[in-house]
Amino acid sequence: MSTKLAQERITEAKEMRNVYCETLIELAAGNKNIVSLDADLMNSMGMVKFAHHYPERTFDVGIQEANMIGVAAGLSATGKIPFAHSFGPFATRRCFDQLFLSCGYARLNVRIIGSDPGVTAAFNGGTHMPFEDMGIVRNIPNVTILEPVDSTQLRDLLKQTENLYGVFYLRLLRKSAVKIYEDGSTFTIGKGVTLKEGKDVTLVASGIMVDDALKAAEELETKGISVRVVNIFTLKPIDRNLIIQCAEETGAIVTVENHNIINALGSAVAEVVVENMPVPMERVGVNDLFGEVGPQNYLKQRFGLTVENIVTKVNKVLSRKK
Amino acid sequence: MISKDTVKEIKILALHIRMETMKAIGNLGFGHIGGALSITDTIAALYGGAMKYDPKNPQWEQRDWLVCSKGHAGPAIYSALALKGFFPVEELLTLNKPGTNLPSHCDRNLTKGIDMTTGSLGQGASLAVGVALGHKLDGRDNFTYLILGDGEIQEGQVWEAVLFAAQKKLDHLITFVDYNKKQLDGYTKDINDVGDIKSKFEAFGWHGQEIDGSNVIEIIEAIENAKQHKDKPSVIVLHTIKGKGWAFAEQELFNHHMNISRDQMEEALTVLSAELEGLVKE
Known part of the structure; x- marks a missing residue:
């Protein structure tokens, strides 16, 4: 871990979703097993660019989160490294049994991305506003829960998950974050x-x-x-x-x-x-x-x-x- | 055309699976006997030749995969795996005992030859779709077999997976529905009727077949037929009898999970042994 604080804490020019997409494209270029899944929110997540680069490795299952989580787990059983996204409440609350059993209990290798944490769901309102997502996921034994604070941390953490095994829940702000860390900072999962x-x-x-x-x-x-x-x-x-x-x-x-x-x-x-x-x-x-x-x-x-x-x-x- | 010898071998395997399953559950005194016995003939057909596998190398890359989404049928599959050499037959008597590798419901991390962890109904459907998709993505021709219960298809997740499998044209995904007409609380038609299952799958874009799920020849032919079918996933609806092979259970309405006394076990084994003897002599 080598962190340096940003000289000025300003709102980043690039949105977190774009950093997520670019980083996955970068990882996918070097690793044919990386696949992306979504439940009809690829446009909201800014993942269309990934789909253009890797159409065969993009699975938009439509509006069916439980199936998406199961399919992701099944893909991982054959060696794929799935990154599955939906809005936070739908990626956790709606499909908790699938996260718990198909991913966690089965010891499979899945990354779940839940976007729009808490109040950042703003105009989508109470139905879409997860104040409980991490609390739900925390009940799964051995799960890793990450909440990157800015694009530098997001990029570094995403890259690290490539070579780790297990169930990861990444709580992701889609919009621009306030820059906390200087570019190039690196982090250790599990260390504050x-x-x-x-x-x-x-x-x-x-x-x-x-x-x-x-x-x-x-x-x-x-x-x-x-x-x-x-x-x-x-x-x-x-x-x-x-x-x-x-x-x-x-x-x-x-x-x-x-x-x-x-x-x-x-x-x-x-x-x-x-x-x-x-x-x-x-x-x-x-x-x-x-x-x-x-x-x-x-x-x-x-x-x-x-x-x-x-x-x-x-x-x-x-x-x-x- | 299937040879008479193959059919006989599979029938013999099915009887052995029934006997070992009766012993394992009877030894414990209780278990999910009904749904294990109803799917036994299909499991015998799969492990008796339809499916590619290697007992010495359970993780063999070219194997076909089996996802038994009705995970409570585990004991029947464990019997098949033991009889085919994945682990010693004696281990079957550890079913559900402390520290066992053979739990009530299938677990990929415990049992050699079990490809997927299941137990919460409906989830195996999505898992099997993911597995089939993974093989397809890598250009491999492994088949993925999925076993669903008839009551299980009341779960909405099954239909999410069924819809998506057709969208992805997963023609190497072959699904069996064990239509034994009963679920834990009674007859499926009285609780939440699943009706014409084949038509439902066909409406979702699948290739459908409907057969006698206790007839080994029909099962083998249906699997062969499904393998030939391109661009669509296949469903084989199996008309079966819950508890098949143990007369007492067959007549019980509530035979999802039953108590089995020593005497009942011995009695059932005597009947099955006689049947086996007759078959071997044929």
């Missing part, structure tokens, strides 16, 4: 990244909330609070050592995620903390609610995924620490 050192409290953040966590940390620093910021991009297996170290060294933790606070980052971190180094903890995330329709900024306010709320939770956790 300390983005900023600090000694009073640790913010553990993933996905689109990493930028907000950094902003909150910067704001708190002006008030004399020293805030550590960690990016956990592998929800499972989670980086236990890093979390224990943060608990030990900063004595307080706040998790920040674009997901229900139940079953994903907040829960996973809490499990590690209570079993190893109990310290006060707070969770920023969706407080056990269904999604709803609206612009992303409105939804972030609506569900408390804001810099202000992170600051509030940090103050609360610090008051408990005393």
Whole structure:
């Protein structure tokens, strides 16, 4: 792992879906076993270019997610490396038994891509807004869950999965991300990244909330609070050592995620903390609610995924620490 | 034309499979006997010549694949695998015992010769389509055989897979539907009637055949016929008898999963042995 923070955290010019497509084209050029599957969302996912390059390795099954997951698992049994995409809720909630048994229990080799995480589903509204996708998938033994924060991390992680075996769930923002890492940064699956050192409290953040966590940390620093910021991009297996170290060294933790606070980052971190180094903890995330329709900024306010709320939770956790 | 000897060999294999399955389930005292016995003649036809496989090399690249989506028929397949030398016949008595390689439902990671993990009904259909697609993509001519239960086709996922298999013209995918007319809760026609199965598959773009699933000659001919058919996946609807070969089970309505006493097992084995003896003498 060799990471360098971006000099300026700006919205990337290239959308994450285009980076996903380009990286798969690149991988497919060197590996004839790579295949892509979708359930009638190839256009939304920007995978038409892949289909033009590799029509015989593109399988759009139509609107049938359960079948797509099973077909992907079957393909992998013959040596193929399938990348199967749908929107997050349909790639997980709708076909959980297929993920669990046809992929996980059968020990097959499948990459599932669930796009439009949490509030980024915006105008598609509550039916399409997964606050539960990672929480569902986390129940599958040995599964690897990744939530890349920007295009540099996405590219590196996708490439790494080529030579790994197992079931992977990649939670993918389709739109442009805020650049967090400098080009060329590399990552280790299962290891978190300390983005900023600090000694009073640790913010553990993933996905689109990493930028907000950094902003909150910067704001708190002006008030004399020293805030550590960690990016956990592998929800499972989670980086236990890093979390224990943060608990030990900063004595307080706040998790920040674009997901229900139940079953994903907040829960996973809490499990590690209570079993190893109990310290006060707070969770920023969706407080056990269904999604709803609206612009992303409105939804972030609506569900408390804001810099202000992170600051509030940090103050609360610090008051408990005393 | 199939030789008389081949037919006789397959019939003998079917009887051995029935006997070993009765022993394995009888030894345990309970199990999915009905659906294992109804599909036995087809399994005998597959392992008795229709399917390419190598017991010494279960992962042989040129083998044909079998996905038994009605995973609870596992014990019948395990019997065939043991009788054909994939593992010792004695191992069949470990069925469902702690640490066994022979679980109730098929598991590709535990049992030599089992190509796919199944058990949650409907999922094997998509898995078989994926396997057939993988072979086709690599230009291999391996056949993929899929076994579905009649009650199982009430699962929506089956029809997703059936639709997509036709779209991809998977003519090396041959599907059997074990139409034994019963499911766990009773007759399929009383619960959620699956009706004319062949026509349903044909409407989805498949080549269909409908035969007596207890008649070895009809099974072999139907498989040969399906292999010749191009550009469409094939379905063979098997009219079968749930519990076939154990008279007591055949008459029971609720014979999906049954208790079997020692006496019942011995009695059934006596009948099957006599049948085997008669057949060998023919």
